[in-house]
Amino acid sequence: MKNKSLWIAFTLAMLNAGSVATAAVITSYESHLRVGSDGNGQLQSVVQIKEFAGTNMLVPLAGGSCSEYQIVELPNGFQADLVGPKDQNVIAITAAEGVPADWSFSFSCKAASALYQPKVEAGKRLELPAHSQLLKHSFINTQANVIKSYSLTVVLPEGMRVQLIKEQLPKPKKSDVLPRVRLDGYEGHQGGLLQMSDMKQGDRTSMILEVVNDERSIGWLIVGLVLAGAHMISFSNMVNNRQS
Amino acid sequence: MSAKPVSGHHSSNQKLLELLSMERMKLSSQTREAQSKSERWMHYLGFAGGILAFLAILYAPAGVGLSASAQAGAACFALALVWWVTEPFPTYVTSLALMFLLLITRTAEPKAIMSVLGMDVIWLNLLAFILSSMLVKVRLAKRMALWLILKFGRKATWALFAFLVIQMVLAPLIPATAARAVMTLPLMIVVAAIYGATEEENNNFGRNLFLLNLIGISVLSSMTMTGSSANLIAVGLIESMGGERVYYMDWVVVGAPISIVSMLIMWIVGQKFVFPIKKKDTHPALEGGLGLVENQYKDLGPLRLEEKKAIGVFAIVLFLWMTDVFHMQWFGVDISAPFAALLGSVIVLFPRYGILQWAEAEIPWHLLIFSAGAYAGGLALDDTGAAEWMVRKLFSGIDLNGVPFGVAYTIVIAVMMYSHLLTTSKTVRTLIMLPIIISLAKALGWNPISFALPAALCIDWVVGLPISGKPNVILFSTNQYSVVDNFKYGMLTCTIGVILLVVSAMTWFHWIGLTPSFWAVSP
Numbered sequence: 001m002k003n004k005s006l007w008i009a010f011t012l013a014m015l016n017a018g019s020v021a022t023a024a025v026i027t028s029y030e031s032h033l034r035v036g037s038d039g040n041g042q043l044q045s046v047v048q049i050k051e052f053a054g055t056n057m058l059v060p061l062a063g064g065s066c067s068e069y070q071i072v073e074l075p076n077g078f079q080a081d082l083v084g085p086k087d088q089n090v091i092a093i094t095a096a097e098g099v100p101a102d103w104s105f106s107f108s109c110k111a112a113s114a115l116y117q118p119k120v121e122a123g124k125r126l127e128l129p130a131h132s133q134l135l136k137h138s139f140i141n142t143q144a145n146v147i148k149s150y151s152l153t154v155v156l157p158e159g160m161r162v163q164l165i166k167e168q169l170p171k172p173k174k175s176d177v178l179p180r181v182r183l184d185g186y187e188g189h190q191g192g193l194l195q196m197s198d199m200k201q202g203d204r205t206s207m208i209l210e211v212v213n214d215e216r217s218i219g220w221l222i223v224g225l226v227l228a229g230a231h232m233i234s235f236s237n238m239v240n241n242r243q244s
Numbered sequence: 245m246s247a248k249p250v251s252g253h254h255s256s257n258q259k260l261l262e263l264l265s266m267e268r269m270k271l272s273s274q275t276r277e278a279q280s281k282s283e284r285w286m287h288y289l290g291f292a293g294g295i296l297a298f299l300a301i302l303y304a305p306a307g308v309g310l311s312a313s314a315q316a317g318a319a320c321f322a323l324a325l326v327w328w329v330t331e332p333f334p335t336y337v338t339s340l341a342l343m344f345l346l347l348i349t350r351t352a353e354p355k356a357i358m359s360v361l362g363m364d365v366i367w368l369n370l371l372a373f374i375l376s377s378m379l380v381k382v383r384l385a386k387r388m389a390l391w392l393i394l395k396f397g398r399k400a401t402w403a404l405f406a407f408l409v410i411q412m413v414l415a416p417l418i419p420a421t422a423a424r425a426v427m428t429l430p431l432m433i434v435v436a437a438i439y440g441a442t443e444e445e446n447n448n449f450g451r452n453l454f455l456l457n458l459i460g461i462s463v464l465s466s467m468t469m470t471g472s473s474a475n476l477i478a479v480g481l482i483e484s485m486g487g488e489r490v491y492y493m494d495w496v497v498v499g500a501p502i503s504i505v506s507m508l509i510m511w512i513v514g515q516k517f518v519f520p521i522k523k524k525d526t527h528p529a530l531e532g533g534l535g536l537v538e539n540q541y542k543d544l545g546p547l548r549l550e551e552k553k554a555i556g557v558f559a560i561v562l563f564l565w566m567t568d569v570f571h572m573q574w575f576g577v578d579i580s581a582p583f584a585a586l587l588g589s590v591i592v593l594f595p596r597y598g599i600l601q602w603a604e605a606e607i608p609w610h611l612l613i614f615s616a617g618a619y620a621g622g623l624a625l626d627d628t629g630a631a632e633w634m635v636r637k638l639f640s641g642i643d644l645n646g647v648p649f650g651v652a653y654t655i656v657i658a659v660m661m662y663s664h665l666l667t668t669s670k671t672v673r674t675l676i677m678l679p680i681i682i683s684l685a686k687a688l689g690w691n692p693i694s695f696a697l698p699a700a701l702c703i704d705w706v707v708g709l710p711i712s713g714k715p716n717v718i719l720f721s722t723n724q725y726s727v728v729d730n731f732k733y734g735m736l737t738c739t740i741g742v743i744l745l746v747v748s749a750m751t752w753f754h755w756i757g758l759t760p761s762f763w764a765v766s767p
Contacts, residue, residue, distance in 0.1 A: 129350075161306060163350065164313040164628070178679075183629065185308030212312060216303055224299045228292035231332075238288040239281075 024052040026147040031062040033111060034187075035135065037157040041114030044072065048104040052095070059091040060142045062152060066109030074105040082109075090142065115157075115211060131212060132163060137194060138206035147199040152207075155191040160211050162192060167208035170196070181207045190214075283726070290330025298323035302349075307633060314628035316349035321621045321630075328618075328711060329727045335710070335720075336610040339617020352624045360619045364582045365422055365714050366612055371585035372426035375561065377605045378592045382550040385430035390541040392431065393438055393528065400449050400526040401515060403435055404456055408511055411460035412504070416468050418565045420581035421704075424461050425715035427558075429722075432457055436724060438537065440529030443723035448519035449526075450724040455733040456507075456514055458707060461715040463503045463737065465704035469495040470569075474670035478700035481678040486685075486692030498758065499701050502744050509740050510733075518733055553599055554592075561588035611721040618711035622668025631667040632676045638663070639680055644688055650749060650762035652688060653695060656681055657745050660699040661738045664706045670713075674703050689766035694759040698745050705741055707734035 031045040045062050061082070066089065069082040077099040083092045091107070115133045120126055128134070135154060141147050156162070168180035182193045196205040301319035306312070324342040328335050346352045360366070379385040397403030407428070414424050432453055436442070441450025465471035469479050469492055479490045515521050528537055547555075564571075564584035571578045579587070592600045625631040638659055644652040660677055667673050678696060685695040706713035710720035710730050720730065753759040 162311040164311055179629065179632070183309050183311055190306075190308045214306065214312075220302055221299055224295045228295040231291045232288075235288060235291070235332075239284050 023054060024057055024145050025050050026059065026145055027149065029059075029062070029147050029150045031152045032155065033063075033114060033137070033152060034155045035114050035157055037159075039113050039115040039133070041111035042108065043111050044106065044108040046073075046104060046106040050102045052099070052101045052103065055095050055097070057093045057145060058143045059093060059145075060140060061089040061091055062139055063111060063137060066111060068110040070108050072106040072108050075100070075103050078103070078105065080105055080107065088142075115160075128210065129212075133211045134166075135209040135211055136206070137208075138204060140204045141199040141201055144201050146201075149195070149197050150199055150205065151193060151195040153186055153191060153193050154209070155186045156189050156211060158189055159214050161190045161214040163210040163212040165192070165207065166210050167206060168194070169204070169206045180205070181209075286330040286728075287332050290327055291332040293330060294323040294326035294332070297326050298345075307637070309636070310630065310633050311628060313349070313351045314625075314630035314633060317346065317351035317621075317624040317628045318630045318634070320345040320349055320351060321625055324617070324621050325709075325711075328709070329731070331727065334610070336613040336617070339614045339620075342617045342621050346620060346624050351628060352620065356623065356627070357620050360616045360623065361612070363616075363619060364580065365619070366615060368420065368422050368582040368585060369426065369612060369615065369714070369718060370607055371582060371589045372423060373607050374589045374592060374600065374605045375558065375585060376426055376430050377607075378554050378557065378600050379430050380606075381600055381604055382548070382554045383544060384551050384554050386434055387541070387544050387547075387551070389431045389434035389438070390537055390544070393435060393537055394541060397435065397438075398527075400439055400452075400521050401511075403439070404452055404511060404515065407432070407435075407453065407457055408460055408507055411457060411464055412467075412507070415461075415464035415471060418562070419465070419470060419472060419568070420565060421461050421465060421472070422714035422718060423565055423581050423585070425457075425718040427562075428457060428461075429718060432719075433722060436722075438528045440525055441724060446724055447525050448515075448521045451519040451729055451733075452514045452521065454719050454722060454724045455519075455730065456511060458716055458719050458730070459510060459705075459734065459737045460507055462704050462707050462713055463506055463741070466503045466701050467496065467500040468492070469499075472670060472704055474674045474703045475700065477671060477674050478678050478696070478703060481674070481682065482693060482696045482700065485679060485682045486696055488691070488693040488696075490693070490697060494697075497756070498697060498748070498753065502701055502741065502748065506737065506740050506744055510737050513736070513740075514733065518736060519729070550599055557588050557591050557599070560591070561585055608721055611717065614721070615714075615717045618668055618717065622711070625667060626669055626672040631672060634666050635659075635663055635673075635676050635680065639684065644684070646765065648763045648765050649690060649694070649760050650746070650764075652684075652690075653698070653749055653759065653762075654742075654746050656684065656695050656699055657702065658742050661702040661705060661742050662708075662735075664702075664712050664738075665708050668711055668713075670703055670706060674700075690760065697758065698749065698753065701745065702741065705738055707737050709734065 026047060027050050028048040029045065031043055033041045033043045035041040043063060043066060047059060049057075059080075066082075069089075071080055074080055077096040079094045081092050081094075082089050084090045115135050117133050118128060135156075137152055137154070139150060139152070141150075162183055165181050165183075170180070172178070172180050178195065180194065180196065182195075183190065184193060185191070192207065192209055194205060194207045196203070199205070298319045301322050302316060304315070306315055320342055323345065324338055327333070327338040327341070343357050346357050347354055376385075392406055393403060396406035410428060410431075411424065414428070418424050418427075436450045436453050439447070439449040439453075441447045441453070466475065469475045469490065475495070479495070483489050561584050564579050564587070565581055567574075568578065568580070568584075592598050593602060593605075642655060644655065660681065663673060663677060664670075667676075678700065681695050681699050682692040685692040707716070708731055710716045710727055712734070716730070720727075725733075749759045750762045754761060
């Protein structure tokens with residue numbers, strides 16, 4: 001029964017997002033995705049809201065879908081439920097009368113197969129080396145409330161590193177100071193930070209990281225030394241005094 | 245035995261005369277021959293040295309802020325840098341090798357590597373060489389060079405000074421540095437030839453001439469904030485992040501004296517100490533001396549129709565280069581520097597009414613391939629974040645808390661000045677460095693503009709290596725100097741720039757209120 005009413009609320013909200021949305025500004029939406037060695041991830045997000053005036057609002061979900069959704073922190077007088085079809089999950093906030101205008105909440109959920117090897121259809125060419133895995137994340141502000149600052153920090157499992165940032169959207173403008181995705185060390189492991197500011201309704205940000213084992217093939221060393229040695233021997237006449 | 249030098253002298257004079265009466269501008273694709281034993285050793289050891297640099301970086305412990313592709317990109321770039329400097333084989337072969345390495349180390353996607361040949365700078369080079377070929381074919385380049393020598397170039401030092409003035413006049417008019425390089429290149433080649441400097445037989449006049457022009461084209465761009473688009477980006481960052489507006493004249497007041505004084509110092513120091521010009525090279529090397537130059541000039545006669553047409557075409561292109569800020573208002577479209585040159589090329593190559601046939605256009609493909617490789621490497625460093633990581637590491641390794649303003653300022657200026665060796669894009673360098681410098685100034689408790697504006701003046705000083713800037717690539721193709729010559733001259737220029745900026749901070753920057761007292765300690 002509760003689910004049904006939430007579905008109705010969600011549908012109404014999606015149809016009339018502009019009129020139903022509560023006036024509020026999401027000042028900060030920070031998420032951390034810790035990926036385990038099995039490729040599964042645990043997402044934890046903290047959402048800070050200001051100028052909340054009303055009784056309900058919808059907050060888009062980082063990543064678009066999740067399982068084992070759990071509220072970690074929520075002030076009294078508020079309720080935050082996950083609603084909507086898979087891959088289009090949103091968090092429906094309902095609030096009692098007289099709640100504070102500035103507040104924050106946090107939630108966590110499981111991100112299954114956050115790190116994965118894309119399947120190759122029969123007869124198609126490989127687009128990634130066999131040992132590479134992908135980590136994809138995209139976030140769309142589906143709601144009317146502006147998100148002033150959105151960020152996602154990914155923490156990779158031990159022994160893994162980013163080979164390449166395959167996608168980071170939207171492309172930073174020349175006036176943007178920070179890159180869209182920045183790699184750094186988090187909790188002793190390598191990770192990446194995706195960030196975007198002033199996300200209006202419909203704005204999308206995304207990243208795709210190619211992840212590999214943190215070790216280099218010894219092949220480069222062998223080939224390099226052989227080539228260098230061969231050159232030293234076969235071109236020794238360049239510095240030989242007896243040359244003509 | 246005594247006849248040999250005479251015939252040698254005759255043949256050298258003949259060569260100079262041939263070059264002077266050139267019908268075509270020839271930029272050789274031959275590797276510059278090693279001129280000393282140490283250069284031969286450099287050629288020999290360079291190959292292995294490049295590979296060792298590659299392996300050392302590739303297998304170095306990875307920084308957490310660095311992707312595997314960025315680390316591989318830095319390794320590839322180091323290899324190419326060593327090969328470009330030591331020249332175990334031609335620079336364009338190194339570029340091709342670099343492009344292949346970028347692919348197999350998975351530093352860059354094939355499309356990104358290949359598309360550098362379509363970059364606007366490559367197009368500008370190609371089209372500007374068509375225009376240069378036109379100037380050479382109709383002998384306008386020769387006429388202008390001879391006139392220049394007769395007016396100012398009776399002595400080598402004044403010939404060099406004349407080029408300094410030309411670059412100073414052109415810099416505020418034509419923001420595109422590559423365009424300035426290409427339009428003055430034919431003059432440089434002819435004047436160098438008159439003073440006995442050819443690609444086969446280099447001399448110190450040639451080194452001074454080409455390297456003075458190289459630094460002039462870049463350094464004098466910092467006279468005005470419109471001297472390059474990177475300067476404008478810096479101004480935007482200072483305003484948005486530092487909260488200080490920089491007006492046109494603010495920039496000119498601090499930028500113009502620094503760049504002009506640096507150029508004058510290099511004009512003197514270059515010919516006296518770096519590459520001292522032998523007495524025999526201080527006068528035109530042609531038999532018959534200035535009399536011959538005068539005769540050659542007279543032989544050209546009055547301006548011919550072809551020359552007038554060439555002047556007309558060049559005037560159109562020059563007009564479009566100079567008025568680019570008004571294009572949108574006038575034409576509803578921005579005609580960028582390559583497209584202005586493209587229009588000029590269409591007119592030049594037009595059947596019957598044009599001046600040049602396609603086969604007469606001297607397009608140095610080896611130079612374009614060299615440039616493409618350099619840009620592919622530079623872009624890979626920028627796109628993978630390797631350049632940004634290196635710059636951040638440079639700054640984060642130095643603790644500037646509690647040190648006097650002057651010490652922090654000197655370090656910031658030096659890092660900004662020499663960091664051009666790490667990237668081939670002024671824009672990218674500006675976008676990486678300026679925000680760090682502004683944040684650093686704020687964190688240390690200084691007014692951001694006191695660090696940021698002097699640092700912004702260093703943006704255009706991309707003079708250390710032949711791959712550091714577009715004009716460098718173009719001038720290097722003349723084979724008039726080596727990579728080591730370029731490095732020596734460029735680094736000295738940068739050092740003089742740093743010293744001037746530091747001395748300015750001690751004195752008149754402080755007097756006009758740009759910087760605090762040099763030894764002041766942050767509250």
